[in-house]
Amino acid sequence: MNALEVIDLSIKYDDVIAVSNVTFKLSANQYCCLLGPSGCGKTSTLRAIAGHENVSEGDVLVDGHNVTEFPPARRPTSMMFQDYALFPHLTVLDNVGFALKISGMSKSERHAVALGYLKKVQLESFSNRLPAELSGGQQQRVALARALVTSPKALLLDEPLSALDPFLRIDMRAELKAMQQALGIPFVHVTHSQEEAMALSDVVIVMDGGQIQQVGSPREIYDTPANRFVAEFIGGHNVIVSDRGLVSVKYSELQVDTKGETNSKIERIEYLGQYLKVTVGTIYGTLHAYTDDKAFLGLGLMVGDECNIRWDPETEILLTN
Amino acid sequence: MLPPSFGKGMTRSTNSILAVPFAMVLAMFFVLPLLLVVVVSFWDYTEYSLIPDLILMNYAELFYGCFEWDQGLCTTFATYLSTFKYVFLTWCFTLAIGFGVALYLVFCVRSLKMQIVLFLVCTIPFWTSNVIRMISWIPLLGRNGIVNTALISIGIIDQPIEWLLYSGFSVTLGFVHLYTLFMVVPIFNSMAKIDRSLIEAAKDAGASAWQIIANIIIPLSRSGIMIGSIFVITIVVGDFITIGVLGGQQIASVGKIIYVEMSYLQFPAAAANAVVLVSITLLMVAAMMRIVNVRKEL
Numbered sequence: 068m069n070a071l072e073v074i075d076l077s078i079k080y081d082d083v084i085a086v087s088n089v090t091f092k093l094s095a096n097q098y099c100c101l102l103g104p105s106g107c108g109k110t111s112t113l114r115a116i117a118g119h120e121n122v123s124e125g126d127v128l129v130d131g132h133n134v135t136e137f138p139p140a141r142r143p144t145s146m147m148f149q150d151y152a153l154f155p156h157l158t159v160l161d162n163v164g165f166a167l168k169i170s171g172m173s174k175s176e177r178h179a180v181a182l183g184y185l186k187k188v189q190l191e192s193f194s195n196r197l198p199a200e201l202s203g204g205q206q207q208r209v210a211l212a213r214a215l216v217t218s219p220k221a222l223l224l225d226e227p228l229s230a231l232d233p234f235l236r237i238d239m240r241a242e243l244k245a246m247q248q249a250l251g252i253p254f255v256h257v258t259h260s261q262e263e264a265m266a267l268s269d270v271v272i273v274m275d276g277g278q279i280q281q282v283g284s285p286r287e288i289y290d291t292p293a294n295r296f297v298a299e300f301i302g303g304h305n306v307i308v309s310d311r312g313l314v315s316v317k318y319s320e321l322q323v324d325t326k327g328e329t330n331s332k333i334e335r336i337e338y339l340g341q342y343l344k345v346t347v348g349t350i351y352g353t354l355h356a357y358t359d360d361k362a363f364l365g366l367g368l369m370v371g372d373e374c375n376i377r378w379d380p381e382t383e384i385l386l387t388n
Numbered sequence: 389m390l391p392p393s394f395g396k397g398m399t400r401s402t403n404s405i406l407a408v409p410f411a412m413v414l415a416m417f418f419v420l421p422l423l424l425v426v427v428v429s430f431w432d433y434t435e436y437s438l439i440p441d442l443i444l445m446n447y448a449e450l451f452y453g454c455f456e457w458d459q460g461l462c463t464t465f466a467t468y469l470s471t472f473k474y475v476f477l478t479w480c481f482t483l484a485i486g487f488g489v490a491l492y493l494v495f496c497v498r499s500l501k502m503q504i505v506l507f508l509v510c511t512i513p514f515w516t517s518n519v520i521r522m523i524s525w526i527p528l529l530g531r532n533g534i535v536n537t538a539l540i541s542i543g544i545i546d547q548p549i550e551w552l553l554y555s556g557f558s559v560t561l562g563f564v565h566l567y568t569l570f571m572v573v574p575i576f577n578s579m580a581k582i583d584r585s586l587i588e589a590a591k592d593a594g595a596s597a598w599q600i601i602a603n604i605i606i607p608l609s610r611s612g613i614m615i616g617s618i619f620v621i622t623i624v625v626g627d628f629i630t631i632g633v634l635g636g637q638q639i640a641s642v643g644k645i646i647y648v649e650m651s652y653l654q655f656p657a658a659a660a661n662a663v664v665l666v667s668i669t670l671l672m673v674a675a676m677m678r679i680v681n682v683r684k685e686l
Contacts, residue, residue: 117592118591118592119588119591119592138591139588139591139592139594140591140592140593140594140595140596141594145592146588146589146592148585148588148589149585150583150585152583152585152586152588152589153589154586154589154590154604155586155608156607156608165590165593165595165603166593166594168603169590169593169594169595169599169603170594213589213593214592217593217594
């Protein structure tokens with residue numbers, strides 16, 4: 068049985084179609100990222116799963132039950148909001164225990180349960196603080212504990228890492244992944260960061276214009292982008308019109324040197340640590356290549372120099388438009 | 389709202405200089421007159437003259453017989469009791485209606501345009517004067533007024549209802565009508581600042597509409613509730629016109645006693661009464677400020 072299933076979901080506001088015909092399935096052990104630029108319908112899809120958005124067509128099934136007509140309160144899902152939406156007038160402990168209070172649990176009991184969840188996110192010593200007295204990372208952990216306290220069947224996260232600084236983001240990313248594996252429920256994580264999606268996901272769903280562009284593992288998405296949008300959005304791909312039509316060639320498959328015909332011109336050289344990113348003006352337009360730093364620097368090529376750029380036609384990935 | 393950088397780089401003394409003009413205005417038109425009232429409350433007086441003095445006679449007369457408990461309530465206490473009855477009733481009704489209207493405007497009206505339109509509709513009664521607004525109740529509520537005539541013609545009653553006008557009912561109705569907006573505005577203001585995602589988070593946690601109101605909206609709009617309450621209470625506590633016009637000059641209030649004393653040129657007695665009233669009002673406001681730190685939450 069699928070832990071979470073979205074079938075042919077469409078969301079319309081007046082005349083605008085925000086999401087159209089979105090379909091995907093997740094099993095309990097999958098971490099899924101909804102990836103796309105802003106306005107692509109990823110957040111609307113997430114909110115529709117949570118019940119905060121009116122679904123125009125389609126169904127949402129959680130744990131085998133159709134919850135499409137249910138209000139958020141009756142859904143076995145839990146949502147973590149982008150700006151965390153912690154209740155500013157309640158202590159950390161009361162924030163985490165809020166859902167339990169609503170369900171009528173006694174004060175001592177809900178405080179004990181909430182404290183248990185605060186321990187899971189290493190914040191038990193902050194239980195009597197107000198949210199405003201915590202750092203961004205701590206607030207985020209409180210939001211996570213609050214979302215998990217109802218033992219949801221699926222956790223929905225709306226850009227959970229976007230408010231954190233880059234280092235913290237990488238730490239929290241690992242914590243989220245570990246939490247998902249420990250709980251054994253699907254996490255659906257909305258992000259516009261390819262790196263985040265690649266690092267976290269078992270399943271990446273790339274969206275644009277309210278539609279799913281591609282579903283697959285990070286590796287599938289990166290190795291075989293389905294169309295021009297995915298290839299460009301995921302990064303690391305040159306989209307070229309070659310003899311075979313529209314194709315994509317990974318930056319790492321391009322060779323830049325002075326052998327053969329030198330009809331291209333180096334426009335930019337960026338040093339990125341393990342490799343160099345070389346930008347070259349060619350008859351196909353501007354192309355990027357990742358090259359080994361020692362080998363490339365040995366050639367003595369500088370910005371403005373003529374060079375040859377080529378790739379093995381075998382590495383071309385055929386794209387639908 | 390000022391940007392956070394406002395005032396940076398200014399020393400304490402330049403800040404105090406900037407505060408001087410407004411402090412002068414307050415001193416001239418608020419502190420000085422109030423001090424004058426306090427001073428005059430210790431003066432002596434006859435039918436035709438004020439005599440500068442430092443006596444407690446005015447206060448003694450005010451509380452004459454008030455601490456002989458076997459005599460029943462003295463006039464002053466009875467008047468305060470009656471005044472506070474109307475303060476309490478008005479506060480309850482304006483709070484309930486004001487909270488409801490603000491809740492509707494903020495959370496039920498989706499478009500900003502509609503919010504502004506409805507908000508302006510609320511202010512329409514304020515286009516006419518206070519007194520006209522209370523007087524216009526008279527033809528409606530009178531013995532042969534619209535309400536009584538209508539009820540008789542429908543056949544619900546066969547005698548006009550006497551308590552509609554010149555009664556506690558009409559006074560309370562008048563107050564509520566006049567001052568509900570003072571409750572709506574501050575509550576609307578603090579409710580509008582509540583982040584919508586908090587409401588969604590509460591729904592996500594399983595909260596019903598009532599639970600959201602009780603657990604999220606009321607605690608987060610308490611500064612507005614408190615400011616509105618201070619407005620309504622301080623206005624009603626000193627009122628004498630509404631109670632006079634809609635109470636048919638039959639209902640006692642502290643404001644009315646002061647007004648009558650003034651009309652007999654008993655300024656020191658009126659001043660003593662005013663000092664007591666202002667002190668009680670200040671104590672009430674101070675007590676309310678202790679419950680909610682309004683400054684912190686603005």
